[in-house]
Amino acid sequence: MASTGGEEEDASELKLGEDFLKAKCLMNAEVALILEKKFETLQQLSEDASSQFSQVFEKSLQYVKRFSRYQNPEAVKQVREVLSRNQLAEFEVCVIGNLCPETVEEAKALVPSIAKKDRMDDEQIEQMLADLATIKKYE
Template sequence: MSGEEEENASELKLGEDFVKAKCLMNGEVAMILEHRLEQLQQVSDDPLNQMPQVFEKSLQYVKRFSRYKNPDAVRQVREILSRHELAEFELSVLGNLCPETVEEAIAMVPSLKDKGRDLDDEAIEKMLTDLALVKKFE
């Protein structure tokens, strides 16, 4: 269990199974799960009943907490964030929580301020403004 102890998301230590994995923002998960539900609807009248509780709870959760409802907006958010050389995990946290100030963004994702990263406050500010714009024009 030594690997378990070292896990820490604020330092981007996710363990070997998850470092290569793709992180998904809530909006993306909502798209995936709703698509899955539509497929099931074609073969069954009461599709949610056939899915385990984990599926249902996850779907409710991502629908409730997705800041961006529209699939194009979700795509734009990923596009904007991926211009900034963020790790997958950082990108998804920012996309999910949509911090409004630089200070808040750094509190949510402390690794933004790690040494050796070419990301100053201005760049973060610019990124947050771009995100807010997507939300505004959604």
């Protein structure tokens, strides 16, 4: 089985290959905002808009709509702020933003890299998850 972009790739250790190392990651909620806006603009331009969208676009839009944890653009911004404050890598920010782990154990299982090299202790992780839960509650 050929691996994409070299043998080293492993998201759990943040090895994403050079093309994506510095790329900006997007949470599902952010992608939903971008795609919906594009969808609306194109629909206004022409009546026969549905035929203009590729299957990839439609599938992605459906997917991000279904799995967006935050609907409100303000909330999405706040989530990013909370996560960025904790010096997480872009990729980690987005995995947590997408999956919304509820416990420290879960967060460490989903994003093993946050617990490595003493980057964050359990208390810090717990505080971060609590902050996220608050945003979701008052969205």
